[in-house]
Amino acid sequence: MSKLRVVHYINQFFAGIGGEEKADTPAELRVGEVIGPGMALKASFGEEAEIVATIVCGDSYFAENMDKAKEQIIGWVKEQKPDVFIAGPAFNAGRYGTACGAICEAVQNKLNIPVVTGMYIENPGADMYKNKIYVFPTKDSAAGMKDAAPLMAKFALKLGKKEKIGSSKEEGFMPGKRINFFAEKRGSERAVDMLLAKIAGKPFETEYPMPEFDKVAPNPEIKDITKATIALCTSGGIVPKGNPDHIESSNALKYGEYDITGVMELTSDKYETAHGGYDPVYANERPDRVLPVDVMRDLEKEGKIGKLHNKFYTTVGNGTAVASAKKYAAEYAQKLKADGVDAVIMTST
Amino acid sequence: MKLELGYIQIKDIVFGNESKISNGVLTVDKAPIEALAKEDERIKSVTLDIAKPGESVRITPVKDVIEPRCKVEGDCDIFPGTIGSVKMAGFGKTHVCKGMAVVTAGKIVGFQEGIIDMQGPGADYTPFSKLLNLVCVFEPVDGLKQHDYEEAVRFAGFKIAKYIGELSKDVKPDTTETFEVCNFKENMEKFKGLPRVGYVHMLQSQGLLHDTYVYGVDAKKILPTLMYPTEVFDGAIVSGNCVSACDKNPTYVHMNNPVVVDLFKQHGKTINFCAHIITNENVYLADKQRSSNFTAKLCEMLALDAVIITEEGFGNPDADLIMNCTKIEKKGIKTVLVTDEYAGRDGGSQSLADADPLGNACVTAGNANEVIVLPKLDKVIGTLDYVNKIAGGNENSMRADGTIEIEIQAITGATSEVGFGKLTATY
């Protein structure tokens, strides 16, 4: 049997081109080259498969030219006629992770070629793509390569050979897709078994874990809103013009805190949005549309609220991991509390 | 009170000049069955055929599957309130023609589904591929309204199943099985110390081809009520035919309700199976609130420790399932849910339209959106002219080579939410 053909996708960093300063490197196809993490995959493939080409693309380039980059890469992949496509692993690099996910999804859906990628569980790409493609969990840094490469390579061989794919537990990828199989016992009998275990207080495993939505119980009402200090916060990316803290346009790695003492409205000459996930024209024209400082000032003047807090907190919700968002909010909630804020209006886009 | 089921194993079905069961072979004379069907002036004709396990045969569009049974002792009838008298059923002796079914088929609406393959990959997904099937394809008189057609097919199926069942009246059963039930007081005394377990059985009740009947009553008009678990064995609950073949229970499944059967197996040993509670899945939201309130109240009044709750259907019933689950759990009664999933073709979407963390013990009958390819089979009983229009099919379902690419939701009984099958799903 001839060797399976593999195309591998990596970013500028793992290709040895450079770090953040080289993240705008355009996509390029390197036929016949095995680069960086490809070496580890190659070692695991043995004689069964070969990397016939490596595609390298800068993370910023991909994020900012998504449609163009995807189209270009898909064209290259198609030419190489691979049996399987591998991206990454991306570890905890957010933009690299989402790029791996996006390109894998495109290759799978447009070319019908099986795909696999890998990344750290908290990489935002994991949540975004684990229900669409096979994503293997890795450590949060490149030190995890020696563990990840053999697992991904072995699974890629299975995909390439069109073998039957088992559950996430059997194969090791992140749980995300429901896979049917025939159980030993019929459903009613399994239900009775589960019921007996539940009655006896013994451990049992539900066959369908219900999604848990993070429902927040409302706080008690504010007794006298006319005396309350109210803060504005947003995931809509409103920042002072020029984005002084460089909040990322997607997968934000930070939040900003900005003083609005004396600011009566957010005007286009002083504020803008850093958000890369919606058409920014209307937000940039009048940032009040996302963070309504003007209306709050009116209410303040009319005596309908006590006052508007003199700082606002902002980040970009676009693809930002829930875990990160939680972390930011938990942090600035403490600051709000310390400043004696009674209530927060959180706007989204 | 006891119900004894006498199982007569049917080993073959043949057509002949005289209907009879002898040495396990069912001989069917077509004429009396055709006459029975045509008692209803809405039916123009019925075509009878036989489909056996392993044959290269596809039956479609399947409307219902019914097991022939016959009362041999007890002052009650099979299919009480439907074609039998409305007397209470579930006691005495009943003969069961095992290993076979009456399958009804007909094109009630143009997007109808319901496939039973007797061979190949499709056969693995339907429990009815393992049975000897006497298939009745009904043609309506011209211009008949769908409501009337549905009702005519429904009743004709029961009459034919009863006719076949009665052939077993004087046949000695190969095996028998006895189910004993008792009243509340006796039950409390006899099984003292065992956990009190109930079955909350949700019945599809939304409209044409989404209905279920209990002693002849449309289930959308009931308040949740109590049954002896043996009543279903005499056909107390029947199907009003279907549009969602994978997870609407055919009458056969009601008559062999697997949750009732499997709870009975533990009854008196590990549990006290003391209540079969039926409820509905109406479209009107206040009805859902009322029914789930009553269901939870009944569980509480009966001092149950735990219940199994089974769903029937997609979407709307998910809301009833979660209401029943949460209200019962909040009364301190443990629940196990049985459902199926619509997680999309790639399995990556949310499975249910509603969810709650209290539903922490859930059995699934699999993702109904899974796509499979059914091979071309030699013979079709019914008609294939609508296959491109069945749920889970698309305009390319019927491929040039005669194979059909389809979601398993088109297969009769594929994702039974009373747990009749072995299909399940995992991450």
Added chain:
Amino acid sequence: MKYIIITNNPLVRDTYKDKEVEFYDIKYQEILQTVKNKIALGHKILTHPLSGSVKPKETPYKSIMISKETVGANATEVDLESLEIIEDAIATCEKFKERSDKWTPQVLKDFQLVDFTLIDSAIDSAKV
């Protein structure tokens, strides 16, 4: 309970001449969106938006009953339970693939009939 039926099903419109029906010639998912907009104006949803086992986008028709009365004065409040139900339904609807089938007129009529019987099953319940 006084109600309004929001529908894209001509059979519902034509049969319920004596009832308050708002007919829109729009897609299934747009009916859900229309109902969501009504909920935002204070109407309550009275029937489950995912009634029926014929899947969204397989049947083009959907009829949903909402309350005529609105919650709160001047429709300033929103019934959160209604909002949650319709939003879940919209999310569920999104996972089904759009089907490009050209249904025959007879099949479309059958879809209309099934959708009609689903909403009709709620009429009696709404009489109280």
